[in-house]
Amino acid sequence: MQITRRHFFGVMGAAGASVAVRPPTGHAWQSKAPPDPFGCLVDLTRCVGCRKCEEACAEVNGLPEPERVNCQCTIFEKDRRPDHDAYTVVNRYYTGKVDEFDKPVPTYAKVQCMHCQDPACVSACIVGALTKDETGTVRYDVTRCIGCRYCMVACPFEIPAYEYHDPITPKVMKCTFCYDRISKQGGVPGCATICPTEAITFGRRETLLEVAKKRLKENPARYLPHIYGEKEVGGTSWMYLSGVPFEQVNLPALPETPSPKLSETVQHSLFTYLWSPILLFGVLGGLMAWFNKNDNPPDKGGA
Amino acid sequence: MIKKIMVCACLIPFLAGVCTAEVWKAPDQEQARERAKETVPFIKEYKDDCQISRRICLMDAGISLDDVSTVYFLLDSPIIKEREDHYEPVRFAHKRHAALVDDCSKCHHFRPKDEDALETTRCSACHQDSFNPEYPERIGLKAAYHQQCMECHQQEAKGPVDCTGCHLKHVPDHKELVKLPDNPDPIQVTQACLECHDTQGEDMLKTAHWLWRGPSPYTTGHRKDILHGKGTTALNNF
Ligand code: SF4
Ligand code: SF4
Helix, strand or coil: CCHHHHHHHHHHHHHHHHHHHHCCCCCCCCCCCCCCCCCEECHHHHHHHCHHHHHHHHHHHCCCCCCCCCCCCCCHHHHCCCCCCCCCCCEEEEEEEECCCCEEEEEEEECCCCECCCCCHHHCCCEEEECCCCCCCCCECCCCCCCCHCCCCCCCCCCEEEECCCCCCCEECCCCCCCCHHCCCCCCCHHHHHHHCCCCEEHHHHHHHHHHHHHHHHHHCCCCCCCCCCCHCCEEEEEEEECCCCCHHCCCCCCCCCCCHHHHHHHHHHHEEEEHHHHHHHHHHHHHHHHHHHHHHHHHCCC | HHHHHHHHHHHHHHHHHHHHHCCCCHHHHHHHHHHHCCCCCCCCCCCCCCCHHHHHHHHHCCHHHHHHCCCCCCEECCHHCCCCCCCCCEEECCHHHHHHHCHHCCCCCCECCCCCCCCCHHHHHHCCCCCCCCCCCCCCCHHHHHHHHHHHHCCCEEEEECCHHEEECCCCHHHHHHHCCCCCHHHHHHHHHHHHCHHHHHHHHHHHHHCCCCCCCCHHHHHHCCCCCCCCHHCCCC
């Protein structure tokens, strides 16, 4: 049995051609983002690092009280991430910014689920345990969750955490956008309510974008001219303003294409008209027939 | 016998006082407390002046330290308490701040658009509930206080920036904590305080109460001609 180079390229060429001439799918990717979601605008130039948001979040969501709530002396020494015990954490960054006495100025940044407009986790969840709601919330339904943790892999911000310590009823844990509060008239998330400096502004996403643009325009020296989350991964409900580069406060540079657009386009085009399984089994069948044909004659010699 | 009568006579007005249960209240405290409860109508439109023109406006209007009518505020507005009530109210020494900052436009940064309105308005006239969808860029009263106070305290490297620096702590009942002899003299009382509050004692040595120096917003014409402060004159140093 030999597969010659020519044969191999012949077969691959045929496969390639069938991909190229496949009928137009008619399934161009479409965003499923809600039209008028809520959002939060986090202004890092206003945050004073008091960690009241952590405290309030734990209280309204029935989570354990954060470590050293009233003492900010050592907590910032380690870089923390949201986990199964905390939907949001505040970190401190020294970015090289100094005040007029050359003293380093810290920048504090709160991290939580960004509630993407087209969330990668929702797209990755194979049982629909995660959904993007009209309010803008990415909601989690534990009764559907099978614990595959695809969402954790898919999230570009590495937010969802898992209750590994709980073998019986583990849950995926992430900021709920205080859905129970914001879905009611006049409701505000716990963290935004308590923030003493309104570093977290709650409102409709469209309005917040206007507010953000106004702040950038009125105070160009205070801010970098960028609204993080306006376009990142297709837009997020939580957005940030900052006076220091976003990468320095652990907000990664991300493409403007929504993550699901790429994955879903690949997935959908693979399965349109079932061309890919048909092609795969066609090729396999062809190869089998070809091997059978080639294998038979030499057997005669009994070599 | 005579002694007994005298004691009884002395006790009578005292007992009478207890019976009517008239607890003495500091009038300025009461006034501040009442004032804190008031809410004023929301000012929708303001004049968007820059700080320099604002300052000139205030100067043209002839507003100076002498016009500061309220010496002291209790920042305890129902607007803030409506959403949450975690901290004791802040006591804000208005006149003292005015004297130190010496620039009303620092806090009274805008004025109402209505020309007939007063030059200086209360914070709570423009800053009320947070996240008002009709005025999304207007920050709420709580944020207005915190941003204004903390930013200035940071910039000037003066004044507290931590929570309990401004907000009162819940003060425990000291009757249980402190044991004083009957009829203590002033030095014994001070000593008892300093047993726990030694840092405050150190701080006190840097204040006008000890040094008799610093801004004098309350003296006539703000004169500063006090020579014999506790810190400077040994005779007075107790
Ligand atoms: S929105 Fe609610 S759940 Fe999310 S970080 Fe804020 S308080 Fe926590
Ligand atoms: S409560 Fe507000 S100011 Fe305090 S850490 Fe959180 S975001 Fe920053």
